[in-house]
Every structure is written in C-alpha cells, then in structure tokens.
Amino acid sequence: MTAPTAPRASVFRLATLVIAGAARLVPEPARSEWRREWDAELWYRVAALEARGALDLPEQSRLIRRCLGAYHHALWIAARGAARDLRSTPARSALAVSAVAVALAAGSVAFALATEVRVGAAPYPSDGRAVRIFNTAPAADLDRTALSGYELVRFRAENRSLEVIAGFRRARVVVETGATRLPVRGARVTADWFRAAGVEPVPTGSADRLGFDAGGRPNPTVLVREDLRRDLTDAQGPPQSIMVDGHRLTIVGVLPESFRFPDPDTRIWLPLAPPDLTGTVGDRTFAALGRLREGVSAEQARTDLKGLSLRLQAEHPEGYLAFYRVPWGIDVVPVGALPRELTLIVGWLFAAALMLVAGAGGGVGVLKPPVARGRLVGMLVLAGGTAIAAGLVVLALRGVTSVIGADLPALSRSSSVSTAGYVAGGAGLAGLLAWLARGERRDVVFVALAMASAVTLLAGAGVVGGVYRRILAVGPGFDPRGLVALRSLDGRFVAGTVRGAASVPGIVGATAVSSAPMFELPPNTTIETERPSVAGSPSPGVDVRIVSPEYFRVMGLPLAGRSFTEGLAEVPREVVINQALADRFWPDGRAVGARLRVHRTGAPTPLLRVVGIASNTRRQGSAARPVAELYLPPGYGGVPLATLILRTSLTPEAALAALRTHGVIGMGAAVTTPVALGELARAEQAPYRDAGRIVAVAGLIAAMLAVIACAVTTARPATLGAAVGGVSGVAVLWLGTRAVDVAAVAGLGITLAMLATGTLLRRRLAPL
Amino acid sequence: MPRGFGSSTILVLQAVAGGIRYGFDIMDATELPSGTVYPILGKLDEQGLVRSAWEDPRIARREKRPPRRYYTITAAGARALDEAMRRVTALARRRRGPGDPSPAIG
Numbered sequence: 001m002t003a004p005t006a007p008r009a010s011v012f013r014l015a016t017l018v019i020a021g022a023a024r025l026v027p028e029p030a031r032s033e034w035r036r037e038w039d040a041e042l043w044y045r046v047a048a049l050e051a052r053g054a055l056d057l058p059e060q061s062r063l064i065r066r067c068l069g070a071y072h073h074a075l076w077i078a079a080r081g082a083a084r085d086l087r088s089t090p091a092r093s094a095l096a097v098s099a100v101a102v103a104l105a106a107g108s109v110a111f112a113l114a115t116e117v118r119v120g121a122a123p124y125p126s127d128g129r130a131v132r133i134f135n136t137a138p139a140a141d142l143d144r145t146a147l148s149g150y151e152l153v154r155f156r157a158e159n160r161s162l163e164v165i166a167g168f169r170r171a172r173v174v175v176e177t178g179a180t181r182l183p184v185r186g187a188r189v190t191a192d193w194f195r196a197a198g199v200e201p202v203p204t205g206s207a208d209r210l211g212f213d214a215g216g217r218p219n220p221t222v223l224v225r226e227d228l229r230r231d232l233t234d235a236q237g238p239p240q241s242i243m244v245d246g247h248r249l250t251i252v253g254v255l256p257e258s259f260r261f262p263d264p265d266t267r268i269w270l271p272l273a274p275p276d277l278t279g280t281v282g283d284r285t286f287a288a289l290g291r292l293r294e295g296v297s298a299e300q301a302r303t304d305l306k307g308l309s310l311r312l313q314a315e316h317p318e319g320y321l322a323f324y325r326v327p328w329g330i331d332v333v334p335v336g337a338l339p340r341e342l343t344l345i346v347g348w349l350f351a352a353a354l355m356l357v358a359g360a361g362g363g364v365g366v367l368k369p370p371v372a373r374g375r376l377v378g379m380l381v382l383a384g385g386t387a388i389a390a391g392l393v394v395l396a397l398r399g400v401t402s403v404i405g406a407d408l409p410a411l412s413r414s415s416s417v418s419t420a421g422y423v424a425g426g427a428g429l430a431g432l433l434a435w436l437a438r439g440e441r442r443d444v445v446f447v448a449l450a451m452a453s454a455v456t457l458l459a460g461a462g463v464v465g466g467v468y469r470r471i472l473a474v475g476p477g478f479d480p481r482g483l484v485a486l487r488s489l490d491g492r493f494v495a496g497t498v499r500g501a502a503s504v505p506g507i508v509g510a511t512a513v514s515s516a517p518m519f520e521l522p523p524n525t526t527i528e529t530e531r532p533s534v535a536g537s538p539s540p541g542v543d544v545r546i547v548s549p550e551y552f553r554v555m556g557l558p559l560a561g562r563s564f565t566e567g568l569a570e571v572p573r574e575v576v577i578n579q580a581l582a583d584r585f586w587p588d589g590r591a592v593g594a595r596l597r598v599h600r601t602g603a604p605t606p607l608l609r610v611v612g613i614a615s616n617t618r619r620q621g622s623a624a625r626p627v628a629e630l631y632l633p634p635g636y637g638g639v640p641l642a643t644l645i646l647r648t649s650l651t652p653e654a655a656l657a658a659l660r661t662h663g664v665i666g667m668g669a670a671v672t673t674p675v676a677l678g679e680l681a682r683a684e685q686a687p688y689r690d691a692g693r694i695v696a697v698a699g700l701i702a703a704m705l706a707v708i709a710c711a712v713t714t715a716r717p718a719t720l721g722a723a724v725g726g727v728s729g730v731a732v733l734w735l736g737t738r739a740v741d742v743a744a745v746a747g748l749g750i751t752l753a754m755l756a757t758g759t760l761l762r763r764r765l766a767p768l
Numbered sequence: 769m770p771r772g773f774g775s776s777t778i779l780v781l782q783a784v785a786g787g788i789r790y791g792f793d794i795m796d797a798t799e800l801p802s803g804t805v806y807p808i809l810g811k812l813d814e815q816g817l818v819r820s821a822w823e824d825p826r827i828a829r830r831e832k833r834p835p836r837r838y839y840t841i842t843a844a845g846a847r848a849l850d851e852a853m854r855r856v857t858a859l860a861r862r863r864r865g866p867g868d869p870s871p872a873i874g
Contacts (some may be wrong), residue, residue: 004833005832006833033837036834036835037791037836037837040833040834040835040836040837041791041792041836041837043833043834044790044792044794044833044834044836045792047833065801066792066795066801066802067800067802068803069803069804069806070803070804070806071803072801072802072803072804072807073802073803073806073807073810074805076803076806076810077810079808225846436869649802712818
C-alpha cells in the first residue's frame with residue numbers, strides 16, 4: 001500500500017481544531033493517548049481521501065460529523081473516570097451526593113417560595129398582634145378578598161378574639177404644597193386603624209383624634225410619613241396643611257419612615273368614614289385590619305370569625321351564595337411577618353455565604369496545604385471565612401439595592417437575626433465537613449459545597465427570574481401610553497365634556513368612567529346569569545365600571561363584539577364583560593348574546609345582554625390575578641362618570657390647561673391633579689424589575705464562584721462538578737422559565753464556561 | 769454473551785474479528801457514528817474482549833505519518849462473539865419459526 005502524503009486540505013485543520021476542543025474534556029492521564037489516536041485516524045483518512053481525489057464536500061461533511069462525535073467519546077471517558085472515582089470512595093461519594101441533594105432540596109424550597117411570591121404586606125416593627133382579615137372562597141379560586149362594611153360592623157360587635165377591627169382602602173392621591181405636586185400612594189383608614197396596626201402616629205399639635213371627631217367621622221385631616229413631610233418641607237419649615245386631590249387638609253400626625261403599611265410605598269393616610277349596616281353583605285369594599293386580644297392566636301381568631309361568618313351566611317344567603325353555591329371562609333394572617341420576598345433573599349444570602357466560605361476554606365486547603373493541614377485550623381478558617389463572607393454579602397446586597405434604586409425593604413432587625421442564624425448554620429456545616437475531610441478529600445468537599453451552593457443560587461435565580469419575567473410580561477391590559485386621568489371633585493363629566501375634550505388640539509381621544517383602572521378601586525357586586533352557566537362555576541364578586549361607549553377605543557382595550565349603542569337617557573339594556581368573567585360563566589365561549597342580571601338586594605333589576613368581551617385589566621399591579629369585571633353603560637344606577645380619561649400627546653398638566661383654556665372644564669371647576677396612567681403602570685412593575693436585577697446578579701455570582709471552585713480542584717471533580725452544574729442549571733432554569741431552549745443553551749454555556757475557565761485557572765494556579 | 773451486549777457492540781466486535789483494525793475503518797464497516805464506536809471499543813478493551821496497541825513507530829516514520837492505534841480481538845472476545853451470535857440466531861429462529869432461514873448479522 002502506498003503511503004499517503006501529509007494532508008493539506010483546510011478541512012483537516014478544521015477537524016483538528018474540533019478534536020483539540022474535545023480533548024479538553026478528557027481527564028489528564030488519558031488525554032494524550034486519546035488525542036494521538038484521533039489525530040492519527042484523522043490524518044490517515046484525510047490523506048487517503050486526498051490521494052484518491054475523493055475528498056469532496058460530502059466526505060468533508062462526514063469527516064466533521066465524525067470529529068464532532070469525539071465530544072461524545074471524550075465525555076464518556078470523563079464520566080466513567082468520575083464514576084470510578086466515586087465508586088472507589090463510597091464515603092466521599094455519599095458526601096458529594098448528600099451535598100447536591102441538600103442543594104436540590106433547597107432549590108425546591110426556593111421554588112415553592114418563589115411560586116408564592118405576591119405583592120404582600122410590607123414589614124414594620126410590630127408586636128405580632130396586628131392581623132389582616134380576609135374573606136376566602138377556595139371553591140371559587142378566591143384566596144383573599146375584602147370584607148363588606150356590613151361584615152366589618154358585625155364582626156367588630158360580635159367577635160371575642162380581637163380588640164379592634166378597622167377597615168381601609170388603598171388610594172392614590174396627588175399632594176400639593178406651594179409649587180410641589182406629588183402623586184403619592186396612600187390609604188384611607190377608619191378611626192381605629194392605627195390602633196389595630198399597633199403604631200402610634202406622632203401628633204403634630206392638633207387636639208382631635210388623629211383625623212376623626214368624637215363620633216368617628218372623618219375630619220379634613222391627614223397623616224403623613226416622615227419622609228413625605230420632609231419632601232414637602234420648604235423654607236418655612238414642615239407644612240401644617242397640604243392640598244390632597246384639591247382639598248386642603250391639616251396634617252395631624254406623622255408616621256415613622258419605617259412604617260410601610262399597607263404597601264411599602266404608602267406615605268399618606270386619610271380618614272375613611274366608618275362602615276355601617278346599610279350596605280349589602282356582598283358589597284366587599286373594605287380591607288380589614290384587626291388587633292388580637294392579649295394571648296389570643298391568629299388561629300383562634302380565625303376560628304372565632306369563621307363561626308361569625310357562618311352565622312352571617314345563614315342570615316344573608318343572598319349576599320354570600322347568591323346564584324353561586326359556594327361556602328365562604330375567613331382567613332386571619334399576622335402582619336409584620338417576614339415577607340416572602342425577603343425570606344428568599346435571606347436564603348440566597350445563606351447560599352452565597354456558604355459558597356464564599358467554601359471558597360475561602362477550600363481555596364486555602366487546596367492551595368496552601370500547610371495552613372490548613374491541621375483539622376482544627378481548617379475548621380477555624382472556614383468559620384472565620386463565613387463571618388467575613390456574610391458581612392461582605394450583606395454589604396454587597398445593600399450596595400446593589402442602593403445602586404439600582406430597588407424599592408426593597410431594608411434588612412430589618414428580625415431578618416438580620418435570621419441571616420445570622422443561617423450563616424451560623426452554614427458555618428457549622430462547612431466547618432464540620434472540613435473537619436471530617438482530610439488531605440486530598442478536602443478539595444472534593446470543597447467542590448461538593450461550592451456546587452451545592454451554586455445549584456441553590458442558580459435554582460433560586462432561575463425560578464424567581466421566571467416568576468418575575470412572567471409578571472413583567474403582563475401589562476395592565478390596555479395601552480397606557482399617553483393616557484391621562486383626572487377626577488371631578490364636584491360632580492360628573494357629562495357627554496358634552498367628553499366630546500369637547502376630544503376636540504381639543506393635542507388630545508386624540510376622551511372618555512368618561514366611574515373609576516379608572518389602576519387609579520381608583522371600583523365597587524364590587526355579584527351577578528346572576530339568565531340561564532345556569534355551562535360550568536356552574538361560582539363567582540364571589542364582580543367589579544363594576546360605568547363607562548361611556550368610546551371607553552374601550554380610547555383605552556386601547558381590545559374588545560371582542562361591540563361597545564354600547566345606548567345613550568345616557570335610555571334604560572341600560574346592554575353590558576360588556578371582561579374575559580375573566582366570560583371564562584368563568586361561559587367557558588364554552590358563548591358569552592356574547594347571553595343575558596345577566598346585576599345582583600342588588602331587594603330591588604328588581606333588568607336583564608342585560610352581553611354585547612362585547614373586553615380583555616382583562618389588572619386592578620392592582622401586574623402580579624394580581626385578573627378579576628371579573630362588568631362594564632355598564634352611562635346612566636346605570638345613577639353612578640356618576642366622575643373620571644375623565646384622555647389619550648393625549650400632552651403632559652398631564654398641559655392637558656388640563658388645554659381643557660381649561662378651551663372651556664371644556666371651567667376655570668373654577670374642581671378636579672384632581674391629572675395623573676399619567678403609564679407612570680402608574682411603570683411604578684407597579686418597578687419592584688419586580690429591581691428584584692429581577694438582583695436575581696440576575698445573584699445568578700452571576702453563583703456561576704462565577706462555581707467556576708473558581710472548579711478551577712482549584714483536580715480534573716475529574718472539576719469535570720463532574722461542571723457536568724452536575726450544567727445539568728442542574730438546565731433543570732432548574734427549565735422549571736423556572738419553562739423555556740427549554742433557553743435552559744438548554746444556558747446549561748451548556750454554564751458547563752463550557754466552567755470547564756474552560758476552570759482549566760485555564762487551574763493551569764495558572766498550579767505553580768502556587 | 770456478556771451483559772450489556774447490544775447490537776452495536778456485536779457489530780463492532782464482529783468487525784474487529786473480521787480483521788478491521790482501526791477506529792475510522794470500523795465506523796465505515798459498521799456504519800455506526802464515532803460517538804458510538806469509540807466508547808464501545810473502550811468498553812471492550814476494559815473487558816479484555818479486544819486488545820488495543822500502537823503500531824510500530826518505525827513503520828509510521830517510514831511512511832511519514834503518525835502511528836495509529838489498532839484493535840484486535842482476543843480469545844475471550846472471540847468466544848463472547850460466538851456466544852452472542854448463537855443467542856441472536858436462536859432468538860431469530862424462535863421468532864421466525866423453525867422453517868425460516870436465519871437472518872444475517874452485520
């Protein structure tokens with residue numbers, strides 16, 4: 001046989017490069033032989049094909065495919081080597097497997113926590129006796145909803161477990177003082193609300209009962225948070241009174257900056273008229289806050305209120321059951337507990353601290369054997385490293401949150417104590433493992449710890465990132481760009497106003513509504529359908545908006561079917577419902593044309609025909625589940641269309657000025673300061689965007705430290721670690737994002753990055 | 769037949785037994801991809817069913833090419849292949865019935 005000459009084809013160079021890459025995966029003792037065999041086969045094959053003149057394109061492609069198979073071969077060798085190592089040292093294997101198992105369990109916990117992430121109550125220093133009280137209807141898929149004024153009064157009078165029950169509603173207001181105009185999130189609260197919350201506002205000189213007269217009726221007063229008062233302070237000092245939504249109110253009390261309830265950014269509290277027994281049981285518009293009696297647990301209060309609720313349900317079946325046969329319950333939840341988001345962050349702190357301590361201790365153990373030779377020394381190194389690492393992580397987290405301006409609650413005392421507890425636990429575990437491990441096994445312990453921590457962090461990052469991504473992907477349901485809302489303080493906007501507004505230059509559309517989404521909470525009621533619904537599924541409550549016919553077009557709210565055709569003077573016969581309501585009652589998709597009746601106790605109500613189905617809107621941020629909504633035409637129930645919504649290219653202030661200039665709104669007419677709905681939508685999503693960035697940083701730190709972990713170990717654990725990291729990354733990212741392509745690419749990227757950087761750093765660090 | 773002897777393993781072992789000695793040539797003969805052939809060869813080598821060796825470097829030098837690794841079947845490998853072939857033939861006969869011709873392997 002004639003010996004072929006050396007190959008010259010460029011495909012040979014390409015194939016050689018492919019094989020060189022695969023050789024990196026093969027553990028060191030076997031690598032050179034492996035490479036020689038592949039190189040020789042490749043050389044011989046290409047040369048033979050060239051000699052025969054048969055190296056055509058299909059042959060070249062076949063060659064490259066074969067060389068890509070070298071990666072499979074290399075991984076097979078690496079995996080067998082690692083498996084052999086593990087089999088030869090069962091104790092070490094058990095340790096590594098246990099560590100990974102612990103990490104996966106922690107990832108599962110993170111997953112469970114992350115799926116529960118919701119906009120919850122913000123913490124404030126509390127004695128644990130303040131509780132939120134909710135109506136629940138699990139059969140109707142309703143976790144927590146408000147109480148009616150009727151329920152509030154009856155619960156207040158008849159319960160035996162709570163000192164006080166107060167009601168409140170969230171609100172958005174515009175605060176003005178001098179030249180400053182500030183949109184502020186606030187709450188309207190009944191007289192005993194602060195007592196229920198367990199906080200004492202600092203009076204600012206007024207002798208009245210912090211906003212209420214002796215009968216509990218609201219006075220024209222307001223309470224503000226310290227930071228808001230500071231923002232409003234001018235050369236004359238802190239303001240004594242401020243304009244809120246066009247009304248002058250006296251500041252009668254100040255809350256500390258640490259008080260972030262019912263929302264983290266609530267900065268103003270306005271008095272709310274007390275509930276009475278005139279409303280219907282089903283009109284659930286009061287969020288409820290109670291204060292447990294001394295020695296009573298939330299569980300006992302739940303049992304107590306459940307009993308009362310059952311009694312009310314027996315007395316007023318129409319308000320609870322109405323058309324829907326669904327049992328209602330009560331939930332009592334302590335306020336001030338560590339919020340779930342913070343719990344998650346504490347978990348990451350723990351994992352990051354553990355990883356850093358493993359890095360510190362393991363690095364010393366691997367690179368500087370004399371320092372860590374004694375078991376006690378190794379343990380102390382780990383424990384000391386833990387303390388330093390924990391401090392660094394807390395500082396880094398604070399730095400990150402301040403740089404990105406995240407509106408996350410600062411690490412409170414209780415969460416710091418929890419963090420310290422977790423870190424101590426982590427230090428104990430890491431120290432124990434280091435103490436048990438000897439000599440060369442220490443680097444395996446280190447890899448196991450680092451990988452376990454990395455997997456935990458990646459799991460948390462993947463899962464939480466997925467949750468936030470899904471939340472951010474949900475818009476308000478309408479197109480908020482260029483939408484401006486303002487509310488009349490002394491009446492309603494009539495059709496003429498709406499038409500006039502639409503003709504003002506710079507304003508491309510105008511509509512009137514009883515309460516604008518994201519701007520005001522609509523009233524809640526129940527409905528019944530003319531015929532039993534297909535699913536027979538129960539519905540506890542439906543939000544009601546009275547809107548002018550062009551509402552859907554102006555809001556950019558997609559509508560299947562049509563809007564109303566009736567005018568103000570006619571008796572309303574038509575209704576538009578939203579998708580959530582349609583899905584609940586007409587899952588067969590036959591909502592349009594069906595008829596329903598809005599439930600009102602004691603009053604015969606007309607049947608209304610469904611003429612359109614609007615897309616869902618988000619009432620309280622994109623994290624909230626869409627609620628069933630009903631759009632009724634003007635004139636229904638005499639409810640005023642008090643809010644004007646404009647679609648405009650003008651700023652909110654300029655739009656109002658234009659309306660006044662053109663005489664659409666009289667110069668003396670009292671309206672609230674206009675608010676851009678787009679800004680409200682962005683503000684709703686800001687916490688999730690910020691938290692998402694933190695998650696991304698945590699994931700990045702995890703990946704980097706895992707790379708360093710692999711770098712300072714021997715080849716086989718590094719390969720195994722990288723493989724475990726890659727596979728786990730794929731699994732957890734998939735769980736979090738449900739996007740298998742993203743997860744696969746990310747997992748592959750993590751694996752390759754770990755291997756490449758690990759190999760590089762190992763070479764650099766070897767001389768040390 | 770040793771445990772884990774799949775059809776690919778039998779094909780590779782049969783190719784080596786037939787005098788095909790080099791990795792790429794075994795791929796050609798079996799039409800199996802490289803990611804399958806090399807792990808099988810490695811496993812057979814560990815089990816002592818094939819023996820791998822490097823060709824004489826003087827020959828390679830004379831032909832101005834790198835030395836190649838070649839594989840030969842061992843006595844144990846030949847016995848294992850015979851046993852595997854017997855089992856496959858018996859299985860095929862049981863499936864097709866006593867009168868049918870046995871299928872060819874390879």
